[in-house]
Amino acid sequence: MxxxxxxxxxxxxxxxxxxxxxxxxxxxxxxxxxxxxxxxxxxxxxxxxxxxxxxxxxxxxxxxxxxxxxxxxxxxxxxxxxxxxxxxxxxxxxxxxxxxxxxxxxxxxxxxxxxxxxxxxxxxxxxxxxxxxxxxxxxxxxxxxxxxxxxxxxxxxxxxxxxxxxxxxxxxxxxxxxxxxxxxxxxxxxxxxxxxxxxxxxxxxxxxxxxxxxxxxxxxxxxxxxxxxxxxxxxxxxxxxxxxxxxPAQSRARSPRTTRKKVTLPKVVGKSLAENDSWRPARLFPVPALKSDREREVRATSVLLAVMAQVPELGRRLTAGFGAPAGRMQTFTEVSLPHGDTPRRPDGVIRVERAGKLWTALVETKTNGNPLKAEQVQEYTDIAARRGYEAVITLSNDVALDGAPVVDVRIDGRRKHKVSLWHLSWAEVAHQTQLLIRHEGVANAAHAWLLQELLEYLQHENSGCHGFQNMGPAWVPVRKGIDDETLSVGDPRAVEVVESWERLIRQVCLRLGGELGQKALPVQRARRGSDPRARRVAAAERLCREGRLTAELRIEGAERVIAVTADLRTAKVRTSVDVPAPAGSYPLTTVKRLLRMLAEAPADLHVESLVEGGGGPRGTLERLRPEPADLLPKDGAQLTGFRLSLIKGTGTARGNAESGFIRSVDDAVERFHHGVLAHLGGLEPRAARKG
CATH class of the missing domain: 2.60.60.30 (sav2460 like domains)
Incomplete structure (x- = not known):
């Protein structure tokens, strides 16, 4: 401009x-x-x-x-x-x-x-x-x-x-x-x-x-x-x-900052004093073999709300998007509230005081993949409206789409007081916690330690707070229909699978972004103003015809887009990225530079030459390293770039087992970023030497 x-x-x-x-x-x-x-x-x-x-x-x-x-x-x-x-x-x-x-x-x-x-x-x-x-x-x-x-x-x-x-x-x-x-x-x-x-x-x-x-x-x-x-x-x-x-008035020299020092936990763990590996460090939030989902819900709610009240950075970050003001926060669990003949007990209550005014939200929690119950959320919404509370927050392993609540509730339009319904996933909680303690830092060492203990709790296999971990009831019938070629276009179950796929990709972005300290978001290639429902129906039709789920994601500050394709017919997930070739450079020199950049990449990385009018030669990195000329286009075709891909087998289980589909996709994206993208630079030719 x-x-x-x-x-x-x-x-x-x-x-x-x-x-x-x-x-x-x-x-x-x-x-x-x-x-x-x-x-x-x-x-x-x-x-x-x-x-x-x-x-x-x-x-x-x-x-x-x-x-x-x-x-x-x-x-x-x-x-x-x-x-x-x-x-x-x-x-x-x-x-x-x-x-x-x-x-x-x-x-x-x-x-x-x-x-x-x-x-x-x-x-x-x-x-x-x-x-x-x-x-x-x-x-x-x-x-x-x-x-x-x-x-x-x-x-x-x-x-x-x-x-x-x-x-x-x-x-x-x-x-x-x-x-x-x-x-x-x-x-x-x-x-x-x-x-x-x-x-x-x-x-x-x-x-x-x-x-x-x-x-x-x-x-x-x-x-x-x-x-x-x-x-x-x-x-x-x-x-x-x-x-x-x-x-601040500017001075002639760089002035000292007046903010408090940010505390970030060291990435390298100090030497342990334990006699052997069987000794486990004491944890503020122990996770024993919890016997029931109810125990997991009560423990997880209490742990999270307690840390939110004691660490203002986390409490503010998790509630700012829900309309909560910046102020003194207090949290409560198992609060009894009147509702007809039988009082109701929401899992938690968050209250924020600012300038003598109170902002209040009721919290309903689910763990271990259990779904939220619409009738239960409806009751809490009605109670909040009658008592003048501002919000109801649902918290579960599910991931919301398009910022919409996970469950539908009826809002009485006759009430003057409006209650907002919001959803928060456990993956989002872990993501924000990671950003604070590993990348941005907090202003107090005790707060940093509390956040670390919270993250340890959330990531423990017994906590039930692992995030989105179930592709839904339509997953098995759709996979079976793709295998035996009986899935027809227009099957509503395919749309349910596409929605679950979008939730999975959003969670993959949260986990990767939390680890890198940068935003990672799905890329939606749709016309401006298009209906998300129509986009999912179109993706479901492609799933029925081709048996594949596709997505793209971008890491903030990165030039390249990661493409993820799950082929349900071959039970494989492919992660790939396109690298353009610089104009005016010699093809063989460009190929050699690319292979040098990928010296630490996995040997099974697939490299394909992109040429005008179609695909070019391809091969694994292990085969191409001694013979880089095998990647050159034949018949003098113009080299336009390269496509780098890793292929991983997917599991068939719906849950969060190591062989499960969800874990396979998560691991594939993480391996591709750390093994391939982290080593990629530009392929621009070096400046010519003077003289």
């Missing part, structure tokens, strides 16, 4: 309700860096309160609408990513400004390839913008997301500031407090390295410049003439009435 242009996000992709914004740059010396910041603005173009300014000391919004995901190193610079859930942005927020600032006398003119990219939740890029005129500026507004009626749009801004973060923030009603910097630094004497000022609310609500977000009205969209593909809008000129936050 050009500077000043704007575009509707909904016109770019079907799934634009949640986006990932990336700011990137390169540096010839490799030393260039910048800090990103996000500001939520009202209709006046000002922050509403201290909670509307997000930067390294305040990286996430309590409601989950904004989260700074941190830096991803590149070959010669960094890329900073920001998750923005547009569906969770408060209604009185009109614009979301994305900016970056430098420190220590650095200027944006010292960086190259300044760019901003907006992608959907699957990682598919929607729109990009490059800044080509950076010079002495120490802060830049890259772009902004803003409302127009019921839709969100993106504007390429590219507005620079020579006054750094302080000057930029002042334009949005943020006041810079530079007092007591030496005290903040915690150093004595005349240290050259001053600290950043404390972020605190100043109640005067004044600004230093009264300027607009983009610096001038003629670069914005609204009333006026057309500018660079968009129309212009009045600049906001007055401050809001809400208290405004102060931001």
């Amino acid at each position: 050009r500077k000043g242009a704007n575009v509707s996000l909904s016109a770019l992709g079907e799934d634009a309700g949640s986006v990932v914004v990336s700011l990137g740059w390169t540096s010839a010396s490799g030393a260039g860096d910048a800090d990103v910041s996000v500001l939520l603005l009202d209709e006046n173009g000002k922050v509403r309160s201290e909670n509307d300014f997000y930067f390294y000391n305040n990286p996430a919004a309590p409601d989950g609408s904004v989260q700074l995901l941190g830096k991803t190193p590149t070959d010669s610079g960094d890329e900073d990513r920001i998750s923005v859930d547009l569906t969770a942005v408060p209604a009185d927020v009109a614009r979301i400004v994305v900016a970056a600032s430098q420190y220590g006398g650095a200027r944006f003119g010292d960086l190259d390839d300044l760019r901003m990219t907006v992608a959907d939740r699957s990682g598919e890029p929607l729109v990009g913008f490059s800044i080509e005129d950076a010079g002495v500026e120490t802060a830049f507004i890259f772009g902004e997301l803003y409302r127009r009626g019921e839709e969100w749009k993106f504007r390429a801004v590219g507005q620079g500031y020579e006054t750094g973060l302080a000057g930029l923030a002042t334009d949005f009603g943020v006041v810079v407090d530079e007092a007591d910097e030496a005290d903040e630094a915690g150093v004595a004497g005349g240290s050259d390295e001053t600290a950043e000022a404390e972020v605190k609310v100043l109640g005067d609500g004044t600004t230093g410049s009264g300027g607009s977000a983009a610096g001038a009205a003629d670069t914005l969209e609204g009333a006026g003439g057309a500018v660079a593909g968009g129309v212009v809008e009045e600049a906001a000129g007055r401050a809001g009435d809400s208290p405004v936050p102060a931001v």
Whole structure:
């Protein structure tokens, strides 16, 4: 896009309700860096309160609408990513400004390839913008997301500031407090390295410049003439009435961070003091041979709710998407609530207090693959409506599709108080726990240990919290119908199997993402606005005709899409990825480079040459390593790329046994990522040597 242009996000992709914004740059010396910041603005173009300014000391919004995901190193610079859930942005927020600032006398003119990219939740890029005129500026507004009626749009801004973060923030009603910097630094004497000022609310609500977000009205969209593909809008000129936050003043040198240290458990386990392998470490949440499903449910509910109340990071993360406010959380189990002649006892209750107001959710739990009962959830929904509670949360091994509840309940439209029904899977709980303790860290060592104990409990075979583990009652009849070729197109059981397959793929993404510390999401290649039901019916028809289930998934930050195909006729699952060949390179040189990159890959990896007009030569990595020329296309055909595939046999059991179908798919994706994708780089030819 050009500077000043704007575009509707909904016109770019079907799934634009949640986006990932990336700011990137390169540096010839490799030393260039910048800090990103996000500001939520009202209709006046000002922050509403201290909670509307997000930067390294305040990286996430309590409601989950904004989260700074941190830096991803590149070959010669960094890329900073920001998750923005547009569906969770408060209604009185009109614009979301994305900016970056430098420190220590650095200027944006010292960086190259300044760019901003907006992608959907699957990682598919929607729109990009490059800044080509950076010079002495120490802060830049890259772009902004803003409302127009019921839709969100993106504007390429590219507005620079020579006054750094302080000057930029002042334009949005943020006041810079530079007092007591030496005290903040915690150093004595005349240290050259001053600290950043404390972020605190100043109640005067004044600004230093009264300027607009983009610096001038003629670069914005609204009333006026057309500018660079968009129309212009009045600049906001007055401050809001809400208290405004102060931001750290930039210093000449890199200042110490004022956040608490993040605690992440070490990946390498310390040396054990046990005499032999039969000694088992003591666990906070022991998992003995539980005798009944009821015992598993009671234990799992109590363990999870207790940790949520004691570890605010986990409690907030699991409830923010359900509308819970950020506040003091308390959890309860086996609470007796009146319901006709017989009181009902939900498995748990979550209460959050914020500013004297209570948010309450009833929790219904199932473990060990047991299904939720619609009549039971209906009773809790009715109780919540009568008592003025906000939500009912179901928790089981099942995985919800399209954000819809797993069970259907009847909502009485005559009631003024509405109750929201939400679903959470045990796989999602384990995923969020892994992200916190293994990748993001928490602010307290005891909290990190509690999360580790929770994860150990969830992953224990006796806990019953393993996640989605049953393909449903239609699985065996459909597989039998495929084997004996009696399954006909239009059989409703095939649609049930497709739905179970989608749930399995979503769980595979959760487990892989939790291990890698990055989002992994299914890729839906469907037209914008298409009906999910129609998509599943079409997939069911292909299953009946071909006997195969297919899916694609993308790992955030990765260029390539993993294709997963389960062939029920041959009882094999194939994981594959396509690697394009660089233009202008010698085919044999390209093949040799590919094989060198795959030196640590499994020997049974299948490599196929892709040529124009059809498939090319293929073979296993073990056979091709001594004879790379066997992969060259015949008859001078143009080499376009390669397809790398691993093939694994699937089990026939429906449960979670080691030989089961579900475990086979999970293991196949994990093996393919760690054994193949982790070793792949680009096939671009090396630069020619000078002289």
